[in-house]
Amino acid sequence: MFCEMEPPIEVSVARTSSCRWILGSLMVCEKVDDPESKPADAIAGWQDGDGTFYLRKSSANELSGGGDVESDRIHVGGTSSAVWCLGKDAFCKVHAWCEGLELEANTIRFVGEKASGVPIPELVHTWIDHDLNRTFLITKRVGGQTLERAWPQLSPLRRTQIADDIARFCVTLAASTSSRFETVTGCGVHEPRLMESAPQPHPTWKPRTLGPLSQDAMRAYMAKISTEPAPDIDPQFHFYHADLGPTNIMVSEDGGRVTGIIDWESAAYYPRFWVATKPVTAGAFYLECETDEPKLWGQLLGQALETHGYKRLDAAFHRWNNSVA
Incomplete structure (x- = not known):
C-alpha cells in the first residue's frame, strides 16, 4: 500500500541558516569557522574546508520553525530514504526504520574490522529517531x-x-x-x-x-x-x-x-x-x-x-x- 512517512522522508533535514541544519527531532548540525567555538554539548564533529561541523542535541524551540529541505538534498529513494549534503565533505543519509532492522553503521564497522581492504565510507555518527521512525547516518564523502x-x-x-x-x-x-x-x-x-x-x-x-x-x-x-x-x-x-x-x-x-x-x-x-x-x-x-x-x-x-x-x-x-x- 502506497503510504508516505509522517512527516515525509524528504523533509527529514532542514537548513535553517547558512550554517545550521535541523536533523529530524533530535539533532542540530552547525558549522563554525573557529575551532575554538566548539559547542560544549557537541556529540561529533568533522573538518570541512576552512570550517568545522558539529552535531549536538536539539532543543524544543529549535524545532518549532521551518527550513529549506530541498537545497542540500541530493537523492530521494521512494518513500523510505533520502540523502543530504552537509557542507562539501559529508552526507546525511536518512532511512525508514522499524524494530529489528539492522543499522547500516553496524555493517560498515563490521566491514572495516573484518575486511579492511574493502573501501568503505568513513563514519561520523549515527542514531535512531524513534519518534519519526527513521535512522540518520552521517559519513564523510568518498572521493571520485x-x-x-x-x-x-x-x-x-x-x-x-x-x-x-x-x-x-x-x-x-x-x-x-x-x-x-x-x-x-x-x-x-x-x-x-x-x-x-x-x-x-x-x-x-x-x-x-x-x-x-x-x-x-x-x-x-x-x-x-x-x-x-x-x-x-x-x-x-x-x-x-x-x-x-x-x-x-x-x-x-x-x-x-x-x-x-x-x-x-x-x-x-x-x-x-x-x-x-x-x-x-x-x-x-x-x-x-x-x-x-x-x-x-x-x-x-x-x-x-x-x-x-x-x-x-x-x-x-x-x-x-x-x-x-
Whole structure:
C-alpha cells in the first residue's frame, strides 16, 4: 500500500541558516569557522574546508520553525530514504526504520574490522529517531565519482577490470560466513527479492525483513512461497553487499581505480547462489546513463563472480521468483 512517512522522508533535514541544519527531532548540525567555538554539548564533529561541523542535541524551540529541505538534498529513494549534503565533505543519509532492522553503521564497522581492504565510507555518527521512525547516518564523502557517471568514458577493458575488482572485494567479504541467513548482529535481512509479496495493508515506507533463518528454515520458506523449486541453499551463508549497482560504486575521476563502495543497508549473510545471481536478475544493477546496453554492468559483474567460483543460477531463480505468491 502506497503510504508516505509522517512527516515525509524528504523533509527529514532542514537548513535553517547558512550554517545550521535541523536533523529530524533530535539533532542540530552547525558549522563554525573557529575551532575554538566548539559547542560544549557537541556529540561529533568533522573538518570541512576552512570550517568545522558539529552535531549536538536539539532543543524544543529549535524545532518549532521551518527550513529549506530541498537545497542540500541530493537523492530521494521512494518513500523510505533520502540523502543530504552537509557542507562539501559529508552526507546525511536518512532511512525508514522499524524494530529489528539492522543499522547500516553496524555493517560498515563490521566491514572495516573484518575486511579492511574493502573501501568503505568513513563514519561520523549515527542514531535512531524513534519518534519519526527513521535512522540518520552521517559519513564523510568518498572521493571520485559514481561508476554510473564514469561509465560512458570507460573503455571496454576498464569496465571489465572494474567488474573484476568488485568481484574480488566480494570474495574477500564472502570469506566471512554464518550458519544463518542474517545480518552482522543477528537481525533479519532486508532483501525483498527473496521474500513473498508484501501484504496489501503494509505501508510502502516500512522496511520488511526475513530471518534469521537456518539452512533448513530458508529452504522451507522459499518452497512455501513459490510453486517452483528454489535454487539450492548451502549450509553456509556468505557475507555479501547485495546492492552493487553502478550508483553504489565510486571510482577515481580517471576511472582508474575503485575508491569506495557505499549503501550497505542490505548487506548480510546470503545463500551462496545469490552472490553471482543477483547482479544479472535485479534492476538495481541496470545503468541509467545513455547506453544501448543498460544491463551490461550486471552482466560483467556476474561473469567476473563466476570466474571466482560463484555460480549464476539466474534461470532457476527466475522460475522460482515468477511463481512467488
